[in-house]
Amino acid sequence: LDGLINLIQFGGNKVVKAKDGAGSADLSIFYIGAKFTRKVICVVNSEKGIVTLTFINLAAGGDALKKEISKDLD
Known part of the structure; x- marks a missing residue:
């Protein structure tokens, strides 16, 4: 769960890097x-x-x- 929270908080950094100046990362x-x-x-x-x-x-x-959600995610 901590990893998910971290990704939600800082996932925007990945969007900014991926867009590499092409368009508005903030809007996305x-x-x-x-x-x-x-x-x-x-x-x-x-x-x-x-x-x-x-x-x-x-x-x-x-x-x-x-294990936590008891489903197969494959």
């Missing part, structure tokens, strides 16, 4: 952050059927995540 970061946060709020409010895409680096703790 804010948009996807708002979209993801909205879905999290929906789940917290007990809404059902919420689906969102995300990237999970399985090499950096995927086994622990699999």
Whole structure:
């Protein structure tokens, strides 16, 4: 969980590096952050059927995540 929190807090740095001056990294970061946060709020409010895409680096703790959510992420 600490790794996920860190990635959410500092994931924007990866976007800035990836865009390498081509376009507005801030706008991209804010948009996807708002979209993801909205879905999290929906789940917290007990809404059902919420689906969102995300990237999970399985090499950096995927086994622990699999165990925690009891699903196969392959």
